[in-house]
Amino acid sequence: MSEGEIIHRAASAMRTALGGKAMTRFDAPSLVGPVPQAGRTIEMIESRGKHLEIEWDNGMILHTHMRLSGSWHLYRQGEKWRRPYQQMRASIENRDWVAVCFNAPLVETYRRPDKRRHPGMGRLGPDLCQPDADLDLAVNLLLSYHNADERVAEVLLDQRVMFGVGNVYRCEVLWSTAISPFAKVGELTESDAVRLVNTAASQLRANIEHADRPAPNDVRGGLAVYGRNGQRCARCTGSIDMRRMGVHNRVLYWCPGCQNHLDPRVLRASDDTPVMDPHPAAQRFLADLPWNRDER
Numbered sequence: 001m002s003e004g005e006i007i008h009r010a011a012s013a014m015r016t017a018l019g020g021k022a023m024t025r026f027d028a029p030s031l032v033g034p035v036p037q038a039g040r041t042i043e044m045i046e047s048r049g050k051h052l053e054i055e056w057d058n059g060m061i062l063h064t065h066m067r068l069s070g071s072w073h074l075y076r077q078g079e080k081w082r083r084p085y086q087q088m089r090a091s092i093e094n095r096d097w098v099a100v101c102f103n104a105p106l107v108e109t110y111r112r113p114d115k116r117r118h119p120g121m122g123r124l125g126p127d128l129c130q131p132d133a134d135l136d137l138a139v140n141l142l143l144s145y146h147n148a149d150e151r152v153a154e155v156l157l158d159q160r161v162m163f164g165v166g167n168v169y170r171c172e173v174l175w176s177t178a179i180s181p182f183a184k185v186g187e188l189t190e191s192d193a194v195r196l197v198n199t200a201a202s203q204l205r206a207n208i209e210h211a212d213r214p215a216p217n218d219v220r221g222g223l224a225v226y227g228r229n230g231q232r233c234a235r236c237t238g239s240i241d242m243r244r245m246g247v248h249n250r251v252l253y254w255c256p257g258c259q260n261h262l263d264p265r266v267l268r269a270s271d272d273t274p275v276m277d278p279h280p281a282a283q284r285f286l287a288d289l290p291w292n293r294d295e296r
Helices: 003-018 135-143 167-177 190-208 264-268 280-287
Strands: 025-027 042-048 051-056 060-065 071-076 088-093 097-102 106-111 241-245 250-254
Touching: 003 042, 003 051, 003 071, 003 097, 042 250, 060 088, 135 190, 167 190, 167 250
Parallel strands: none
Antiparallel strands: 025 088, 042 051, 051 060, 060 106, 071 097, 088 097, 241 250
């Protein structure tokens, strides 16, 4: 088996064990770059040749280059490692699993390029995790967003509007408010904006006490839509859908059955439009029609 295939198989196993789950601990003695924080959710694990990369929901990426000596191992919590601790270069833990990188010559982190993070693009919005955050300012920044045609799901990740909302929470906040992720920010009413900001703030602050697992919604497991593609919605019993969205192609989860407030497809429909089959399969077919796709 080639080295590239070994790394590819390791990435596949790690996706099953770590993907869509909150990290409880990170350790990397010789890390170059910022340290990923506990509580963040792993969204993507990819291998390319001898390189393996792990991305969290806030855009942080861990890059490891195996070269000739490095390897990733996956263990259940409490299981004995097959190599000594001294050879560990990085370890990632959640409640059930530990992924350990041994002897990799290069272990570094960086953030996915995003011009919205650059200081020249403007100051950061209010940090919603803080109890004294100016929520009124966040509402005003949301309502006065410079691009009225931008999708609400993308604006929630813009740190110039509000700080602290990662990909997990944008999905959960939109589900909680029943707002379509494809709604244009310019269509939001003041009431919509207040609900979005207040919901995001309350969920983020609640999670500070539960850093080992994100539990934004009062549903089994805490997550109503994130990572639940194809499963039944807890509110309308429809099917949760998933697609990639935006300039950074981030994974988005939502329920087409009940998250239809300000959905552009609903707004385009006239009173004379025939009633469409509400079955999830029909909804998915209609959403994938070329004129209904979100290509951005």
